[in-house]
Amino acid sequence: MALTIYGVLRSRASRPVWLAKELGLEYRHVPVIQGYRLPDPAAPDAPLNTTSPAFRAINPNGHVPSIEDDGLVLHESMAITLYLARKHGGPLAPRDVAEEALATMWSFWAVTSIEEQALSTRAGGEAVERELPGLHRYFAILADALRAGGGWLVGGRFTVADLNVAEVVRYAQGMPELFAAQPAVRDWLAACQARPAFQAMWAEREAEPA
Numbered sequence: 404m405a406l407t408i409y410g411v412l413r414s415r416a417s418r419p420v421w422l423a424k425e426l427g428l429e430y431r432h433v434p435v436i437q438g439y440r441l442p443d444p445a446a447p448d449a450p451l452n453t454t455s456p457a458f459r460a461i462n463p464n465g466h467v468p469s470i471e472d473d474g475l476v477l478h479e480s481m482a483i484t485l486y487l488a489r490k491h492g493g494p495l496a497p498r499d500v501a502e503e504a505l506a507t508m509w510s511f512w513a514v515t516s517i518e519e520q521a522l523s524t525r526a527g528g529e530a531v532e533r534e535l536p537g538l539h540r541y542f543a544i545l546a547d548a549l550r551a552g553g554g555w556l557v558g559g560r561f562t563v564a565d566l567n568v569a570e571v572v573r574y575a576q577g578m579p580e581l582f583a584a585q586p587a588v589r590d591w592l593a594a595c596q597a598r599p600a601f602q603a604m605w606a607e608r609e610a611e612p613a
C-alpha cells in the first residue's frame with residue numbers, strides 16, 4: 404500500500420482521510436494522537452503521539468496530519484489534499500492551472516481568514532465578540548463566491564477546494580448565526596457534509612475515543 408496517513412481523525416487529519424475516501428484510495432491510517440491530549444505523552448505505555456520520537460522522525464514539527472506516499476513525506480493538511488487530488492485526478496482535482504490556482508487560493512484563504520479565528524471562539528465570551536464581525540464578513544464573501552459559482556467554489560462542481568474550505572468552516576458550526584446570515588454557506592456545507600466520503604470519515608471519527 405503506497406499511502407500512509409498519520410493523525411487521529413479528531414484533528415486536521417480528517418481532511419486527507421475525507422479526500423482519500425472521495426478518491427477511493429487504499430491507505431494505511433496511523434492514528435497519531437496530539438500529545439497535549441494525553442496525561443503523560445512521554446510515558447512508556449503512551450500511544451504514538453505528536454511528541455513521540457518515532458513520529459518526530461517523520462514530522463519534526465510534531466503536528467498531524469502527515470503522509471508518506473511512495474517515498475514522499477508531506478506535512479500540512481491543505482498541501483496534502485491538494486497533492487493527492489492533483490496526483491489522482493478525476494472531478495475533485497483541478498482541471499487546469501487556473502483551477503489549481505483557485506483551489507490553492509481558497510485553501511490559503513480558509514486558513515488565513517477563518518481557521519484560527521473560528522477555533523479561538525471555542526473559548527467563548529470575549530473571543531466570540533472579537534471574532535464574529537470578521538467571520539460575518541468572510542462568510543458573506545464565501546456566500547457571494549458560491550452563488551457566482553453555481554453552489555461550488557471552483558469549476559461548478561465539488562472539488563478539493565470545497566473540501567478544504569468546508570473542513571475549516573466546520574470549526575464555526577458552533578456559531579449558528581453565521582450560517583443563518585448566509586444560507587448559501589449553510590446549504591453548501593450541508594451538501595459537502597452529506598457526501599458519503601465525509602459521512603464515512605465522520606463515522607470513524609466518532610468511533611475514536613473523545
Ligand SMILES: N[C@@H](CCC(=O)N[C@@H](CS)C(=O)NCC(=O)O)C(=O)O
Nearest residue numbers: 414415437438453466467468479480
Ligand atoms: N497547519 C497545519 C496545522 C497542524 C496542527 O496544528 N495539527 C494539530 C492537530 S489538528 C496538532 O498536531 N497538534 C499537536 C500539538 O500541537 O501538539 C495543518 O493544517 O496541517
